[in-house]
Amino acid sequence: MAVDPRTDKQAAASLGAMHTNGGRGSRKATDQTIYDSIYQAVLTQRLPPGSKLPEVALSELFGVSRSIVRKALTRLASDHVTEQSPNQMAVVARPGIEETRQIFAARRLVEGEVTRLVAGTLGKSEAQALRKLIKEEKSAHERGQDQHRVHCSMAIHQYLARQCPNQVLGKMMLELVLRTSIVIALYKAPGITACFLGNDHGRLADLIIKGEADQAAQLAREHLDTLEGLLDLDEPSGDIDLASILRYT
Amino acid sequence: MAVDPRTDKQAAASLGAMHTNGGRGSRKATDQTIYDSIYQAVLTQRLPPGSKLPEVALSELFGVSRSIVRKALTRLASDHVTEQSPNQMAVVARPGIEETRQIFAARRLVEGEVTRLVAGTLGKSEAQALRKLIKEEKSAHERGQDQHRVHCSMAIHQYLARQCPNQVLGKMMLELVLRTSIVIALYKAPGITACFLGNDHGRLADLIIKGEADQAAQLAREHLDTLEGLLDLDEPSGDIDLASILRYT
DNA sequence: GACTTAATAATTGTCGACATTAAAACGAAT
DNA sequence: ATTCGTTTTAATGTCGACAATTATTAAGTC
Numbered sequence: 001m002a003v004d005p006r007t008d009k010q011a012a013a014s015l016g017a018m019h020t021n022g023g024r025g026s027r028k029a030t031d032q033t034i035y036d037s038i039y040q041a042v043l044t045q046r047l048p049p050g051s052k053l054p055e056v057a058l059s060e061l062f063g064v065s066r067s068i069v070r071k072a073l074t075r076l077a078s079d080h081v082t083e084q085s086p087n088q089m090a091v092v093a094r095p096g097i098e099e100t101r102q103i104f105a106a107r108r109l110v111e112g113e114v115t116r117l118v119a120g121t122l123g124k125s126e127a128q129a130l131r132k133l134i135k136e137e138k139s140a141h142e143r144g145q146d147q148h149r150v151h152c153s154m155a156i157h158q159y160l161a162r163q164c165p166n167q168v169l170g171k172m173m174l175e176l177v178l179r180t181s182i183v184i185a186l187y188k189a190p191g192i193t194a195c196f197l198g199n200d201h202g203r204l205a206d207l208i209i210k211g212e213a214d215q216a217a218q219l220a221r222e223h224l225d226t227l228e229g230l231l232d233l234d235e236p237s238g239d240i241d242l243a244s245i246l247r248y249t
Numbered sequence: 250m251a252v253d254p255r256t257d258k259q260a261a262a263s264l265g266a267m268h269t270n271g272g273r274g275s276r277k278a279t280d281q282t283i284y285d286s287i288y289q290a291v292l293t294q295r296l297p298p299g300s301k302l303p304e305v306a307l308s309e310l311f312g313v314s315r316s317i318v319r320k321a322l323t324r325l326a327s328d329h330v331t332e333q334s335p336n337q338m339a340v341v342a343r344p345g346i347e348e349t350r351q352i353f354a355a356r357r358l359v360e361g362e363v364t365r366l367v368a369g370t371l372g373k374s375e376a377q378a379l380r381k382l383i384k385e386e387k388s389a390h391e392r393g394q395d396q397h398r399v400h401c402s403m404a405i406h407q408y409l410a411r412q413c414p415n416q417v418l419g420k421m422m423l424e425l426v427l428r429t430s431i432v433i434a435l436y437k438a439p440g441i442t443a444c445f446l447g448n449d450h451g452r453l454a455d456l457i458i459k460g461e462a463d464q465a466a467q468l469a470r471e472h473l474d475t476l477e478g479l480l481d482l483d484e485p486s487g488d489i490d491l492a493s494i495l496r497y498t
Numbered sequence: 499g500a501c502t503t504a505a506t507a508a509t510t511g512t513c514g515a516c517a518t519t520a521a522a523a524c525g526a527a528t
Numbered sequence: 529a530t531t532c533g534t535t536t537t538a539a540t541g542t543c544g545a546c547a548a549t550t551a552t553t554a555a556g557t558c
Contacts, residue, residue: 071323074323099416099417102415102416102418103417105415105417105418106417109358109359109362110358110359113358166354166355167348167351168348168351168352168354168355169351169354169355169358172355172421
C-alpha cells in the first residue's frame, strides 16, 4: 500500500507547513489547534482520505503530549473527519459514495426544516449580517478566490443553523454541513473550480427574511440537490477495470 | 448547594450498587462498563440531573485509572448524558424544558423520515424480529414490569433505526432516541407508571411491513406527539411561586 | 454578624514511562 | 521462489505523578 516508507511522516509534514507559523516554534498548541489544523488540511485536500495520523508524529509536531493529540483525534472522529479503530492508527475518513448520498439526503431533510423554522424570525441586524455574508461570497467568487468562497458558503449555512430556534436541529445541521464540505472536497468533479450556483444563496436569503417558509425550504432542498449533482459520484466499478486490464490483444 | 458534605460519594455509591456484581470485586472495568453504568443509573433516576461525577471517585470505584473514566465521561458528554466544562466536575445533564421540546421536534422530523424509508424494505425475518420485540413489550406491560417495558420500547425504535437504508439518518435517530429516553425519565408525570400507548407500536409495525410509508410516518409523528404530551413540561414559573409564597393572609 | 481576603484542600489538566498489541522484517524449510 | 514461523519494530492502551486551577475554609476587619 505505502510505496514510500516515509508516507507517515509526509502526512504529518503537510500539517506542519500550515502549523509552524513563520518557521518559529509554535507557542502553545491545544487540542483545538490540532483539531483545526487537521480539519483544514482535510478540507483543502492536503491530507487525502486514508492518510495515516500517528499520535507520536503529531505530538512531536505540535510540541504537546500524546494525550492532547488523542483528545483532538477523538473529537475529529466523533465529527466523522477521521476514523479510529482499537489498536490501530487513526486515518482521515474515507466516506464512500453511498455514505455521501446519505449525507446529502439527511442534510436535505434537516436543512429544509431548519430553513423553514428560521424563515421570518430574523431581525434587522440578523438579516443584515446574512446579506453581508452573501455579498462577501459573491465578491470572492468574482475575484476567483475559490477557497475563500467555499469558506463563505459554509459560513452562510452555519449562520442559518445557529439562528434556528430549534438548536437541537441546528447542531445537527452544523455537523451535516461539515460532513458535506468534506465529501465535496473529495468528490468534486475535477473541472469544476467554481460551483457558485446562480444566486441561490441570495434568493434563499430573501425568502427567509420575507418569511416565505415553504418556498425557502423548497429552495434549500433544490439547492442541495443541484450541489450533489455537481459531484462525481460514479461507482468505481471494479469489474470493468479488471476486464480491460486482462485483455491484451 | 450541597447540604451533605458526602454528596459526591453518595452519587458514586449509587453507581457502585449496580456495578459490584455479587459483592465480588469487579473483574476488569473498561470505559464501556463505566459508560453503561452511568447511563443506566441516569435512565433509572438513581443519578438525578446535576449529580456530580468526580473522576477520582469513579476511578477508585471501578478500579481503573482516571484516563478510562475520562474517556467514558467524554463519550457520555458527546451523547448529551453528562455535561463537561473545563476545570470543572462533570455532572449529569440537566436538559431543560425548551431543550426537551426541541429534542421531540427533531425526533419527529428524523423518525418520520426513517419510518418512511424503512417502510416496505423489511424481509420476512426482519418483520418477524420486529413483531417479536413488540410482543415482548406487550408481555412486559401486562406483567407490570415497567422497567423492562421501557427497555423493549427503546429496542423497538433502535431496531427501526438500524434497519434504515440511510444509516446517517439512522445514527441520528439513535442519538435522539437516547436523549428522548433521558428526558422522559426526568419529566415523566409522577402518576404515570405505564405509558403504554394503546397498540401504537403494533399498528406502526403493520404499516411498515405492509409498506404504507406515508401512513407509517404520520403515525410515528403522532406517537411522539402523544408521548411528549404525557410529560410534565410546565414552566417552573418563578414569578408565581414567589407571589404565592409572599402572600401570607 | 456580615463581608473581604488569604490560606488550604480538592479536583482537573498534562505529561512521561511502561505494558500490550498489531504490523513489519527477517529467516528457514519446503 | 514461496510460504510459514519467528523475531523485531513501532504503534496504541494504560497508568501514576506532578502542575495548574478552582472551590472551600478560615481568619481578620469593619
